Amino acid sequence: MVFVKNWEDFEIAAENMYMANPMGCRYTMKYVHTKGHILMKMTDNVKCIQYKAENMPDVKKIEKFTSNLMGHMASKE
Numbered sequence: 001m002v003f004v005k006n007w008e009d010f011e012i013a014a015e016n017m018y019m020a021n022p023m024g025c026r027y028t029m030k031y032v033h034t035k036g037h038i039l040m041k042m043t044d045n046v047k048c049i050q051y052k053a054e055n056m057p058d059v060k061k062i063e064k065f066t067s068n069l070m071g072h073m074a075s076k077e
Contacts, residue, residue: 001041001048007058010051011065014042017049018072027069029062038062 004010018025021044030039038053040062053062 001050003050003052007051007053007061010040010049011061013049014065015069015072017042017044017047018069020044022073029066 004013014027018027025042025044028041030041031037032039036054038059040051040053042049053059
């Protein structure tokens with residue numbers, strides 16, 4: 001499992017991973033209350049990338065990314 005430090009790198013890598021294998025990808029998000037951060041993970045059983053969001057502006061980025069990912073999942077392509 002690789003932690004990605006930069007949000008843009010995680011977003012690009014996760015979207016590329018999903019587009020390469022949409023049926024085999026899993027995306028999870030977990031809030032850790034004691035530490036006050038959100039852990040995001042995208043895996044396709046071969047590669048696994050993670051990102052840890054620790055500040056409030058990242059929450060808006062996560063919301064936008066999740067919405068974009070759900071749009072890809074709902075499209076017919």
